[in-house]
Amino acid sequence: MSLFIGLMSGTSLDGIDAALVECDHHHRPLLLEATGIDMPEPLRRQLWHLCHAGEAAFETLAETEEAFCRLQTQAVAALLEKSGHAVSDIAAIGSHGQTIEHRPAGPFPYTWQLDNPSRLAELTGCRVVADFRRRDLAAGGQGAPLAPAFHNAIFRDPHQWRVLLNLGGFANVTLLPPEGSDIPVIGFDTGPANALLDGWYARHHDGRFDRDGAWAAQGQCQAPLLARLLSDPFFDSPPPKSTGREHFHLQWLETHLEEESAADIQATLLTLTVESIARELERHLPAEAQTAACVIPCGGGAHNVALMDALSARLSPIKTGSCQALDWSPDWLEAGAFAWLAWRRLEKLAGNLPSVTGAAGPRILGGVYER
Known part of the structure; x- marks a missing residue:
């Protein structure tokens, strides 16, 4: 052993x-x-x-x-x-x-x-x-992400496409084709997740993070702001790609703000995470996997109820699975x-x-x- x-x-x-x-x-x-x-x-x-x-x-x-x-x-x-x-x-x-x-x-x-x-x-x-x-x-x-090689070792399924979705400070995905497929595994960062959500929350509240996305749920996603955020070239760049705080930070966010309320900005950041993930899966999952794949969330963001609800709704009919059911804790x-x-x-x-x-x-x- x-x-x-x-x-x-x-x-x-x-x-x-x-x-x-x-x-x-x-x-x-x-x-x-x-x-x-x-x-x-x-x-x-x-x-x-x-x-x-x-x-x-x-x-x-x-x-x-x-x-x-x-x-x-x-x-x-x-x-x-x-x-x-x-x-x-x-x-x-x-x-x-x-x-x-x-x-x-x-x-x-x-x-x-x-x-x-x-x-x-x-x-x-x-x-x-x-x-x-x-x-x-x-x-x-x-140099990143490195976890997809590990995902490939433990989560490949004989028949089904699986998508490992890590919701840490930044979100990244690993697209795992069924075992025996000659399609290569790909994985890449999709954009910000908890880094911006936590940072914006901490600026306006005591505490480090928005538990269960409760504050984001009080706001409304502002479509014009979301469009400005998604206009960043990173979101349309092809993989391989990775990112971090040197690109997406609160100063980056502030350059896109106008007169939105703080809660609406939080709600828009949550939607930014969801939308950037969904768009990448639509681009890179094969057509036959768009309805049959299973997304398995992990990382701290997997505990954000509002984020997971929004993600499940946006990805439907793609199913959301569980790391725990596959003998690994998402944490x-x-x-x-x-x-x-x-x-x-x-x-x-x-x-x-x-x-x-x-x-x-x-x-x-x-x-x-x-x-």
Whole structure:
């Protein structure tokens, strides 16, 4: 039995997810246990600042990285205690780090995750695999999304198209054809999700997010504003594509606002997420799958009742399924992906899908930092 821990901190900056996953060559990866650690407010504010800073002092970066690394260590310790395992039982930790900026286009493509795998190995006493994205980027890929390769390993169906929909800070989809099909798997970011919804909510309320989409439900989507937001070239660009806070942020939103009320803007942002997802599925799902596919939501946005209701209505007759029914919690899928990617690295197996990222070919992702 090979046990791996995956650590994931997404663009929502709400905490660190830790998943304990069993991986081998004979079975699909199995989620054994999971837990989460909330992001302390001072660290969240500092990460938020770095994500939007034009420049930062080295000392600030080092201080923030150390605080983040210690929080990762707490997540590992909490997971081991919850699962009843010791560090010696773990083959490796797969650490995603915290994305500060992701710019896969332009003359000097780059992606930067705040992380210190050497320090994490020292603090936990466990081998660490990290820095997954830049190997794909070096091969001409977007460096993202990486989770579709994991989705392909665990969610392919013998007969049915499945769409994995991750609703994190940004939304991304993985289109999985039936097993045996010669159609390649594709996956890409569709646009903003919780990043804008949470940011706009926090500007007007105490709290980090709009629970169940209750505030958005009080407003009305403003069609002219929605049209202005959807006019951004990203939404019509073909895959492979990925995005992040460096493109979609509150300042970007403000350039499109006129006299809309705050609640109506929240409602329009919710519709923006739904509409950008729906349009991409209409473009990229084959005609025969438009009614027969099953969309499986995961990530924090899967708990947003208003968002899920609007999405189900917009996608109909496409059905909405459940990660839980497929033996994976929607909350731990991304952390599970980085546990699996760590296993792939130690087995010297490719971790990317070139049909997703646009890389020149399959690549072994990540660097190994021994305990």
